Amino acid sequence: MTGAPEVPRLRFENLDEAISEMRRRGLRLSTARRLVLQTLFAADGPVSAEYVARAGRIDEVSVYRNLDVLERCGLVHHVHLGHGPGLYVLLGRGEREYLFCDRCGAVGAVTPGQLNPVRELIEDLFGYAARFTHFPIVGVCARCAGLPASGHEHPS
Amino acid sequence: MASISVSGQVASRRVTAAISPVPPRPPVAATHRLAAAAAILREHGLRLSSARRLVIEALIVADGPMSAEQIAHGIGGRVPSSDRGSVYRNLERLEQIGLVAHVHLGDGPGLYSLILFGDREYLACTRCGDYREVHPRDLDEARRAIEDRFGYRVQFSHFALLGLCSSCVVEVAEPPRYVARLA
Numbered sequence: 001m002t003g004a005p006e007v008p009r010l011r012f013e014n015l016d017e018a019i020s021e022m023r024r025r026g027l028r029l030s031t032a033r034r035l036v037l038q039t040l041f042a043a044d045g046p047v048s049a050e051y052v053a054r055a056g057r058i059d060e061v062s063v064y065r066n067l068d069v070l071e072r073c074g075l076v077h078h079v080h081l082g083h084g085p086g087l088y089v090l091l092g093r094g095e096r097e098y099l100f101c102d103r104c105g106a107v108g109a110v111t112p113g114q115l116n117p118v119r120e121l122i123e124d125l126f127g128y129a130a131r132f133t134h135f136p137i138v139g140v141c142a143r144c145a146g147l148p149a150s151g152h153e154h155p156s
Numbered sequence: 157m158a159s160i161s162v163s164g165q166v167a168s169r170r171v172t173a174a175i176s177p178v179p180p181r182p183p184v185a186a187t188h189r190l191a192a193a194a195a196i197l198r199e200h201g202l203r204l205s206s207a208r209r210l211v212i213e214a215l216i217v218a219d220g221p222m223s224a225e226q227i228a229h230g231i232g233g234r235v236p237s238s239d240r241g242s243v244y245r246n247l248e249r250l251e252q253i254g255l256v257a258h259v260h261l262g263d264g265p266g267l268y269s270l271i272l273f274g275d276r277e278y279l280a281c282t283r284c285g286d287y288r289e290v291h292p293r294d295l296d297e298a299r300r301a302i303e304d305r306f307g308y309r310v311q312f313s314h315f316a317l318l319g320l321c322s323s324c325v326v327e328v329a330e331p332p333r334y335v336a337r338l339a
Contacts, residue, residue, distance in 0.1 A: 080263070082315070099308045102315075108306060118301045125298065126288065127322030128279050135262065135282075135318040137302060139310030 007074040012092035015041055018075055025073050032062045036070065037090075045107060046079050046087035046098075080135050081107055098136035103144040107136075189216050192272055193255060200253045210238045211246045212255075212270070220289070221259050221267030221278075261287050261316045277312040281321035283328070288321075 012018040018037055019029055027033075039056035040047070049067055053060040067088050070076040078086035081100045089096070097115050099108035115132060122130045139145075193212045194204045202208070213235045214227045222231060224244050230237040247268055250256040258266035261280035269276070277295050280287040295312060302310050320328060 080260075099302075099306055099310075100315075101308070108308065110306070114305070118298060118305070121298050121301055122279075122317065122319070125294070126279055126290075127325070128281070128288075128317070128319045129325045130279075130317055130319035131282070132318075135260075135315060137308065137310050137317075138312075138315040139302075139308045142307030142309075145307075145309040 007072060009077075009091045009095055010074045011094070012075070012090075018090070018092060022070075022073060022075060027069065027073060030066075032058050033066050033070070036063060036066045037075075040076065040088065040090050043089075045109070046081065046089040048085050048087050050085070052088065077133065079133065081105075082138065095133055097132035099132070099141075100136040100138050101141035101144055102138050103140045106141045106143075108141070189270065189272055193270065196253065196255050202249070202253070207238060207242045208246050208250070210236060211243055211250065214238075215256065215268065215270045218269070220287070221261070221269040223265045223267055225265070227268065257313065259314060259316060261285075262318060275313055278316035279312070279321075280316040280318050281324055282318050283320055283324040286321050286323075287316060 010018075010021045012021050015034075015037055018041075019034070022029065022033075035056040035058050036052055039052045039058075042055070043051070047055075049063050050060065052058065052067070053063040056063070067076060067078075071078065071088075075091060076088050077091055077095075078088050079098055080086050081098065082102060082105070095112060096109040097112055099110065100106075112133075119130050122128055190209075190212060197204055197208070204212075210230075211227055214231050215222065217234045218226075218231050224240065224247055226232070227247070228238055228240040228243045247256060247258075251258065251268075255270065255272070256268050257271050258268045259278050260266055261278060262282055262285070275292050276289050277292050278287055278289055292311075292313075295317070298317075299310055302308055
């Protein structure tokens with residue numbers, strides 16, 4: 001049911017490291033593939049394939065194909081933030097889990113460790129091993145809920 | 157927590173009405189569902205047209221949230237089938253007045269249900285596709301833990317809480333036994 005392949009996540013800090021990880025897995029570095037990676041490095045969060053095509057000036061079909069390849073090889077993954085298409089983000093600095101405000105579209109990215117207490121609670125209550133990497137926790141952010149913000153910076 | 161801005165598609169996305177302004181309704185007995193639905197329609201100045209009636213009846217016989225497609229097919233023939241376009245239009249209208257809500261249990265289309273019985277929240281398994289419907293109070297402890305840490309006031313009624321269900325957790329952890337038995 002879900003299109004997120006379970007592959008080992010690769011570690012890399014910059015474009016050169018990403019490219020060498022890719023080559024180590026037998027993938028060629030085409031021009032389009034380099035542009036897709038560059039665009040994802042330049043983006044400061046998860047972006048749509050459409051955005052990658054526009055910002056990187058790459059043919060959209062080629063963007064989809066390359067994102068798919070990069071996802072299968074563990075360099076990229078996609079997350080569904082509310083309605084709309086999956087959004088792609090690099091995995092190099094470790095996996096992130098997401099909180100999404102259904103009202104204003106704000107996105108909070110946290111390390112899995114930050115959500116472990118919540119995960120343990122859910123596992124105790126329901127036996128579910130919850131993961132918020134592919135589908136975020138959805139609700140309203142502190143600002144939209146009219147609460148004092150607790151460590152949550154609202155994107156402006 | 158890192159807060160990130162999202163470029164491209166998300167920024168311009170229509171803000172959804174998921175956190176519904178419609179107050180939760182008190183539970184309604186099963187036998188009165190159609191009458192209750194008709195009363196709510198009347199409150200909003202809407203008729204119980206035959207097309208709307210088909211949609212509502214489909215949702216009454218359904219044993220869980222259903223796609224517009226399944227509703228148009230009469231829930232596997234349990235009620236008469238109806239025109240898909242009309243189903244979409246009516247679901248949208250019924251959702252606007254708070255009689256129907258849709259949930260996303262992972263990838264795939266939204267699944268609709270009547271909300272005559274009070275709110276429901278969902279947990280869904282990304283591996284086997286199974287899901288669990290829970291009363292909101294069952295998730296309050298998790299909700300509080302999330303709000304205390306991140307300030308987000310969350311609901312799992314529009315987007316389910318996703319992960320691996322207890323059976324899949326075990327299966328993922330333990331490789332299939334038949335390999336050992338063959339040896």
